[in-house]
Amino acid sequence: DAGVIQSPRHEVTEMGQEVTLRCKPISGHNSLFWYRQTMMRGLELLIYFNNNVPIDDSGMPEDRFSAKMPNASFSTLKIQPSEPRDSAVYFCASSRGLAVGLRDNEQFFGPGTRLTVL
Amino acid sequence: QQQVKQSPQSLIVQKGGISIINCAYENTAFDYFPWYQQFPGKGPALLIAIRPDVSEKKEGRFTISFNKSAKQFSLHIMDSQPGDSATYFCAAVPSGGGADGLTFGKGTHLIIQP
Numbered sequence: 001d002a003g004v005i006q007s008p009r010h011e012v013t014e015m016g017q018e019v020t021l022r023c024k025p026i027s028g029h030n031s032l033f034w035y036r037q038t039m040m041r042g043l044e045l046l047i048y049f050n051n052n053v054p055i056d057d058s059g060m061p062e063d064r065f066s067a068k069m070p071n072a073s074f075s076t077l078k079i080q081p082s083e084p085r086d087s088a089v090y091f092c093a094s095s096r097g098l099a100v101g102l103r104d105n106e107q108f109f110g111p112g113t114r115l116t117v118l
Numbered sequence: 119q120q121q122v123k124q125s126p127q128s129l130i131v132q133k134g135g136i137s138i139i140n141c142a143y144e145n146t147a148f149d150y151f152p153w154y155q156q157f158p159g160k161g162p163a164l165l166i167a168i169r170p171d172v173s174e175k176k177e178g179r180f181t182i183s184f185n186k187s188a189k190q191f192s193l194h195i196m197d198s199q200p201g202d203s204a205t206y207f208c209a210a211v212p213s214g215g216g217a218d219g220l221t222f223g224k225g226t227h228l229i230i231q232p
Contacts (some may be wrong), residue, residue, distance in 0.1 A: 045220065100220050109161025
């Protein structure tokens with residue numbers, strides 16, 4: 001299995017531009033997560049899906065952020081308009097189920113997208 | 119509010135030495151404590167995890183020590199190797215916790231000097 005695939009790996013954009021990050025979860029995994037990692041705040045859960053349905057988006061910082069999962073093999077995280085403070089590494093992770101700590105529900109992380117907003 | 123406090127922020131250990139990373143928590147509802155390892159340019163990966171019904175769990179050179187009364191847990195890396203150089207995150211999950219319950223520490227940047 002190729003693992004969780006994210007694209008692009010690096011994105012540099014200017015303030016005000018729209019940014020779209022993409023994720024392909026591991027085949028057979030029913031849950032998908034979007035995280036943001038910064039030096040100041042560490043790893044933060046932004047939103048997660050189960051069976052393509054958004055379950056909790058309380059971690060999304062602002063209305064400028066939106067996420068979709070149109071099918072079991074693809075998800076996007078969009079920032080519109082982007083701001084310099086959005087600069088971070090964004091990770092997508094997937095798991096078989098939602099209950100962390102149960103056997104077979106380990107979250108597998110992708111390599112991340114490093115976003116720089118100038 | 120930082121629910122899981124991790125220290126130190128960075129750590130340098132000589133090859134063959136013992137690396138120790140500490141975490142503390144306040145929420146007594148936490149009942150699952152995983153550690154993640156992250157190499158540069160990669161996402162975090164589950165390394166080892168423990169539940170509070172045991173005080174220690176060992177997998178190879180990696181050991182978690184858990185002190186329920188002190189609400190502290192630590193990761194010990196024995197015979198540390200340069201390949202162990204990475205960022206380590208502790209985390210905690212409350213009982214019955216779903217995906218939103220995974221709370222991470224801020225991370226420890228570990229460097230093993232040859």
